[in-house]
Amino acid sequence: MSPDAFGPAVVAWHSVHGRKDLPWQQDISPYRVWISEIMLQQTQVSTVLDYFARFMQTLPNLQALADAPLDEVLHLWTGLGYYTRARNLHKTAQLVCTTYGGEFPRSAEVLATLPGIGPSTAGAIASLSMGLRAPILDGNVKRVLARYSALETYPGSSQASKQLWQLSELLTPQQDVAQYTQAMMDLGATLCTRKQPQCTRCPVLNGCLAYQRNQQHLLPAPRPRKELPVRRVAMPLLINQDNAILLQQRPTTGLWGGLWSLPELSNISLLEPLLQQHQLHTPQQQSLTPLRHTFSHFHLDIEPWLIRVQSSGPLSVAENNWLWYNPINPQRLGLAAPIKELIKRALIQLQQEI
Template structure:
């Protein structure tokens, strides 16, 4: 299979079987493509669809996003994970408005220089929304190309990444690049899947070396696994007499950066010291069910404690602190475990369990 017959087969398949009704495939422009590509990083299409629709309703243009507060952006991102994506999206929108008069730059190099936009995302924006010939190499495309050439080893190594980019460049046609880019992503998402590839339906099976070897699922080889470090923390949920819970805004960098969360402590003495420091008198307390949350580089085990204070709102709720009422919730960015704990604690408080 030559480079030209490869792209011809892919485009013909896309015309007949490709996905064309996804929300971000309507009213295509650089902004909508960009937001969808960022949301789709390490996240399934089915999960992204509702988030994308809500995001577009709140921020229909890059100017609207640039004018929003970080809390508004993170609030709409709550539950989607990998929150650095949202912060970079917000930062990049400001740069596009301030430095480019609200128009997206029309080169992969300039797009790649924006926060949170790598070479593949820049290629997707340029090709899908601008018709510029630019290869992409997201997870789905990596899998397709790795199988097509039966490339041994983990595709994320420097050597294999260079091979794959060279291959992606060679195979990208000069015409219909917008359809070709979408087609390659669709191939990986719908046919050339990780565990059950539909080789008999694949338009490039005749040239696919992994298929010819009879071992498509042997490619790509997984990343060598390392044992995830474990962290344990106590999480403090303090409720006042109005059933409002105390939250603080985390630093903009690091774990759950810029999100609102409950205070965390390494041990009980640290927790008790915090209560004493802020003169929080505890009336009742109870332990909630523990929560474990897995990040890419470690696993976090939370031991949540729900405390009832005898005071009304306290002076601690200033600056980066807030008393949060789920019944009249402010629009704040919350990590998924925090959102879950807010609901659990509010239910317990409303039932009078504490």
């Protein structure tokens, strides 16, 4: 199949079989496409649907996002993970409002310079919402092109990525770029899936080298396996007489940056300095079921402790990045998914004691 025939075949397939009812495909704008693309990074469509709806209801446009407190943005993002994405959304919204007059630049190259917007996301925004010719290489498209070209190396390697970008550039048509971009995303999401690709329904079957060589179930080549290290941490849930839990805001950079979290101790035996810092003493404490949370580069084994505390000083600690959090009537804060789960467990325990 020639490069000139590839695009029209994909577009024709999409006109009949493609997805057309996703919420970000309605009322298309650079803002809606941008938010959806960032949410869909390493996250399934089924998960994103509700998050996208809540986000749009609360922050319907670029100015609303730029003006929102970061805590509100992180709160809306809680559970989606990879929170750097949310912080970069906030930074980019403010930057576009102050530097570009509230309008996204009409250039994939310039878009790719904004925080959190890489070349593929920039291409998606430019093509889907502006009709500009711009190649993309998200996970779905990468899989399609890796099979189509029978790429035998891991697509995430720098050399393989370079080859796939060149192929994406070659195959992206001059016309119907918005339809083509969406078609390529849908092709990877619905037919050229990671497992059990439906090759006989594929519009570019005749040009697919993996199919011709019967390698479609072997490609793309998997990521080289690497044993993840394990990090262990104790997290005390300090609960005062008002049934509020002591939280600490994490630094803006690094793991769970800017989110509110439980205090971390290398060992629960090191609890006493934390209690002295906040003028607390403990009438009772109990261990809870451990929780493992896996990041891309390590496992975090959390040893949670439910600890009743009484204060000999003021109960208000809403300073120096500490606060008392009421799980019954919670503030709108950004919480990492495992912290949210531990607070939920603590709340169940408290309710059982009532």
